[in-house]
Amino acid sequence: MSQHKKEKKISLPKFFIGLTLVIIVLMWTIPTFGILVTSFRDSTDIYGSGWWTVLPHKDMVKTDEFELPADTDPNSSITIEGTTASFDEWREGIYVSADRQLRWYGNKRSRKIEAFEEKWIGFGANLTLANYRDVLSAGNVTYEDAQGNTISRQGSNFGDAVLNSLAVTIPATIIPILIAAFAAYAFAWMEFPGRRPMFIMIVALLVVPLQIALIPILRDFTNWGLYGTFVSMWLAHTSFGLPLAIYLLYNYISTLPRDIFESAYLDGATPFVTFVRLVLPLSIPALAAFSIFQFLWVWNDYLVALIFLGDRNRVVTSALAAMVGEKGQDWHLLTSGAFLSMILPLAVFFGLQRFFVRGLMAGSIKG
Amino acid sequence: MSQESVGLKKYLLTLVLVVLTVFILVGGFIFLQRMQDYKVLMTFFAVIWGLGSVALLFYVLNSVAEIFPRKIRGVMVAFVFAGPAVILLFWALLLPTLRSLRLSFLDATGSKFVFLDNYKFAFTDPIMLESFRNNLLWMFFGTLTCVTLGILIAVLADKSKYEKVFKSLIFMPMAISFVGAGVIWKFIYAYKGEGINITEIGLLNAIVTSFGGEAQAWLLIPFWNNFFLIIIMVWLQTGYSMVIISSAIKSIPESINEAARVDGANAFIIFFKVTIPYIMPTIITVTTTILIFSLKLFDIVRVMTGGNFGTNVIANEFYIRQFTYGNSGQASAIAIVLLIVIVPVLAYNLREFMGRKVLK
Numbered sequence: 001m002s003q004h005k006k007e008k009k010i011s012l013p014k015f016f017i018g019l020t021l022v023i024i025v026l027m028w029t030i031p032t033f034g035i036l037v038t039s040f041r042d043s044t045d046i047y048g049s050g051w052w053t054v055l056p057h058k059d060m061v062k063t064d065e066f067e068l069p070a071d072t073d074p075n076s077s078i079t080i081e082g083t084t085a086s087f088d089e090w091r092e093g094i095y096v097s098a099d100r101q102l103r104w105y106g107n108k109r110s111r112k113i114e115a116f117e118e119k120w121i122g123f124g125a126n127l128t129l130a131n132y133r134d135v136l137s138a139g140n141v142t143y144e145d146a147q148g149n150t151i152s153r154q155g156s157n158f159g160d161a162v163l164n165s166l167a168v169t170i171p172a173t174i175i176p177i178l179i180a181a182f183a184a185y186a187f188a189w190m191e192f193p194g195r196r197p198m199f200i201m202i203v204a205l206l207v208v209p210l211q212i213a214l215i216p217i218l219r220d221f222t223n224w225g226l227y228g229t230f231v232s233m234w235l236a237h238t239s240f241g242l243p244l245a246i247y248l249l250y251n252y253i254s255t256l257p258r259d260i261f262e263s264a265y266l267d268g269a270t271p272f273v274t275f276v277r278l279v280l281p282l283s284i285p286a287l288a289a290f291s292i293f294q295f296l297w298v299w300n301d302y303l304v305a306l307i308f309l310g311d312r313n314r315v316v317t318s319a320l321a322a323m324v325g326e327k328g329q330d331w332h333l334l335t336s337g338a339f340l341s342m343i344l345p346l347a348v349f350f351g352l353q354r355f356f357v358r359g360l361m362a363g364s365i366k367g
Numbered sequence: 368m369s370q371e372s373v374g375l376k377k378y379l380l381t382l383v384l385v386v387l388t389v390f391i392l393v394g395g396f397i398f399l400q401r402m403q404d405y406k407v408l409m410t411f412f413a414v415i416w417g418l419g420s421v422a423l424l425f426y427v428l429n430s431v432a433e434i435f436p437r438k439i440r441g442v443m444v445a446f447v448f449a450g451p452a453v454i455l456l457f458w459a460l461l462l463p464t465l466r467s468l469r470l471s472f473l474d475a476t477g478s479k480f481v482f483l484d485n486y487k488f489a490f491t492d493p494i495m496l497e498s499f500r501n502n503l504l505w506m507f508f509g510t511l512t513c514v515t516l517g518i519l520i521a522v523l524a525d526k527s528k529y530e531k532v533f534k535s536l537i538f539m540p541m542a543i544s545f546v547g548a549g550v551i552w553k554f555i556y557a558y559k560g561e562g563i564n565i566t567e568i569g570l571l572n573a574i575v576t577s578f579g580g581e582a583q584a585w586l587l588i589p590f591w592n593n594f595f596l597i598i599i600m601v602w603l604q605t606g607y608s609m610v611i612i613s614s615a616i617k618s619i620p621e622s623i624n625e626a627a628r629v630d631g632a633n634a635f636i637i638f639f640k641v642t643i644p645y646i647m648p649t650i651i652t653v654t655t656t657i658l659i660f661s662l663k664l665f666d667i668v669r670v671m672t673g674g675n676f677g678t679n680v681i682a683n684e685f686y687i688r689q690f691t692y693g694n695s696g697q698a699s700a701i702a703i704v705l706l707i708v709i710v711p712v713l714a715y716n717l718r719e720f721m722g723r724k725v726l727k
Contacts, residue, residue, distance in 0.1 A: 013634075014526070017523050017526055017527060018527060020523060021520070021523055021524060021527055021529075021533050024516075024520060024533075024537065025533055025536050025537060028536055028537045028539070028540065028602065028605075028606075029536050029539070030570070031551045031552065031554075031555055031570075031602070032539070032540075032543070032551060034551070034554060034555070034570060035550065035551050035554055038554065046568065047568065048566065049566055049568065050566065050567065050568045050569075050570065050573050051568070052570070052573070160406055163406045163407060163410050164406075164410075166410055166414075167409065167410040167413045167414065170414045171413065171414055171417035171418060174418055175417060175418065175421050178418075178421055178422065178425070179421065179451050179452050179455070180452060182425060182447075182448040182449070182451070182452070183448060183449045183451070183452035183453070185448060186445045186448035186449035187449060190441070190444070190445040190448065190449075191441065191442075191445070192441075192442045192445035192446060192449070193442070195445075195449075198449065198453055200717065200720070200721075201456070201461065202456065203716060203717060203720045204713055204716070204717055205456060205460045205461070206716060207659060207709055207712050207713050207716060208460055208464065208706065208709070208713070209659075209662075209663050209702070209705045209706060209709060210663070211663065211682060211685050211701070211702040211705055212460075212463060212464050212467050212702045212703070212705070212706050213459055213460050213463035213464070213467070214463075214689075214702075215463075215466075215467060215470065215689060215695055215698060215699060215702070216462070216463035216466035216467060216470075217459060217463055220458075229399075229400065230399070230413050230417075231396065231399070231417075234417055235455075235459070236459065238455060239455045239456060239458070239459030239460065240459065240460070242452055242455060242456055242459075243456065243460070246452060270429075270433065270444075271444050271445075271448070272426075272429045272433075272444070275448075296541070296542055299544070300542075300543070300544030300545065300546075300547075301544075302544065302545060302546050302665075302666045302669070302670075303665050303666065303682075303686075306686075307690075316544075317544050317546045317547075317666075320544075320546045320547065320550060321546045321549075321666075321669070321670050324546075324549065324550060324553065324670050331554060331557070331568070334550050334553075334554070335550070335554065337550070338547045338550040338551060341544060341546070341547050342542070342543050342544070342547050345542040345543065345544070346539070346542050346543070348542070349539065349541070349542035350535070350539075350542075353535065353538070357610055357614075360607065360610060360611065361611060361614060
């Protein structure tokens with residue numbers, strides 16, 4: 001390649017490629033960054049200014065305020081500090097000198113004037129953990145809005161939601177792996193009647209939409225008294241995750257060398273022992289790939305939790321969605337809640353990205 | 368010890384195990400229901416009991432299967448291994464398909480046969496037609512943007528020194544739930560209302576007003592609000608298409624590119640005449656996956672607009688029919704329609720699988 005010749009110069013195409021990528025990456029990260037910053041801001045600040053104002057920037061800063069004499073007639077033109085203008089113009093704000101803007105505050109009767117000056121503001125952020133405390137709490141929380149009014153709300157009990165999510169997600173990740181690994185081993189290395197049709201069924205079920213199963217299963221759960229329990233979530237997520245799990249693990253386990261099974265058999269190992277001692281340890285890469293996939297899927301799932309748990313044992317996604325409905329403008333609670341719901345999956349994702357990508361590749365089509 | 372007493376001991380031991388397992392399964396379940404108020408303790412117990420009982424179940428079933436005479440033991444063990452999975456799939460996916468099909472021919476409460484009425488609703492009701500139109504928008508524009516951007520980023524990143532960092536950051540939203548993404552984007556679209564000297568706290572409105580435009584309630588603008596929702600899916604799913612396509616691009620042998628270069632092809636010609644044809648199968652797979660995904664899309668619409676303001680989609684209408692109107696007939700008909708749309712993909716998958724000659 002001809003790179004040696006122009007190693008010193010950054011070529012123009014390279015520069016544009018870099019620029020395009022940086023712009024795209026910014027577009028992809030700024031939204032998340034925005035709520036991260038907001039979740040640590042004081043509630044009053046959140047409603048008063050955009051989150052980006054925590055960065056150094058030039059802004060209009062209120063320097064002082066005064067009242068006009070009581071005989072000022074707001075309906076005719078008003079002269080303040082040598083400038084004459086109508087009420088509406090004063091309300092929009094007028095520069096009386098190069099760096100001093102005056103604005104009429106409130107309605108005509110207030111006669112209050114605020115003076116603003118454009119200034120550089122450094123990292124003037126007023127950061128707090130109060131939002132996280134409030135969103136985790138189950139009791140009453142109070143906060144101040146932009147006008148300084150104290151507002152009281154029922155806390156969102158996010159602490160419980162996180163525990164519920166863990167109680168749903170951990171078993172619903174490991175149970176299907178165990179069941180699928182047994183099944184994949186049977187399909188790959190054992191002879192039994194109905195083996196092929198059953199496996200074809202599994203391939204077909206890979207893309208079947210969940211909606212088809214929700215109503216009948218909900219009826220079963222209600223009849224069996226399982227509605228709203230963790231067991232119902234494990235059953236549902238295990239079953240829905242099985243087609244992909246069996247498919248992925250089958251692809252992996254069926255490529256293990258035949259010799260190891262034959263020598264295990266000759267040593268007198270039963271299939272069960274072979275599976276536990278040989279197949280499971282050898283399949284760890286595939287097991288890891290699927291488990292990350294399933295973990296993210298279950299943790300982030302909203303539909304299945306909404307239908308089988310309802311309002312009992314709310315998981316983080318349901319709690320967050322309920323918050324959007326009930327407290328749609330309480331951004332300090334919404335952003336901290338959203339971030340709490342993202343911490344664990346993001347940690348798993350960045351820590352184990354390699355395995356996750358492998359899982360994605362192996363099972364590109366999932367229902 | 369005689370052969371017989373060894374056998375008897377084995378039977379007894381297995382019997383004890385079976386009883387013990389049933390006890391642990393049932394007892395644990397009852398215990399779990401009583402613990403609802405002690406969250407931390409219950410979570411711990413739930414995890415241990417859930418995993419332990421599944422492992423135990425396999426162990427015990429296997430012990431039972433191994434009692435059978437040698438001739439059928441192999442098959443019995445195989446059934447024990449594959450059985451739980453097959454039973455679960457039968458109960459959770461196969462059987463429900465038939466049950467939903469049956470429900471779709473019955474009325475709201477599932478008691479009276481109404482033949483095709485629910486399907487007439489599914490294909491002619493104005494709210495359904497609107498949902499179909501919106502799903503088409505999602506499927507067309509959402510998928511097109513995801514795949515195009517995915518290819519673009521994969522190709523560009525391939526030429527960059529910081530490829531790993533770029534890809535990782537664009538891939539990141541894959542770890543975020545749709546509900547979480549909903550909150551993130553709702554904040555971007557936030558609108559404070561009209562008035563003088565109002566500071567917009569939503570990023571989009573802040574950008575628009577700083578360029579002299581007027582702040583908008585973006586999610587309320589008829590028709591176009593669909594696109595503001597589709598952007599969220601693009602944000603979430605582009606990482607997926609990028610990662611898969613990127614690995615396909617990396618599998619292109621360098622000699623092919625080299626040969627094209629020797630023949631005088633420039634970067635653009637190589638891209639369209641070599642790269643794209645080579646990764647076409649991957650592009651098709653990714654496109655299909657995202658198409659299916661956008662067909663079943665639910666969470667984003669549910670959280671952002673609840674399907675109001677002309678943004679309804681099929682999966683949301685399914686939810687509304689079942690849980691707001693309590694009409695299981697109409698909801699089931701919608702689910703069947705979703706399945707029918709997916710059948711071509713299903714058939715293609717099966718044909719592909721049969722062609723691979725696995726599992727003779």
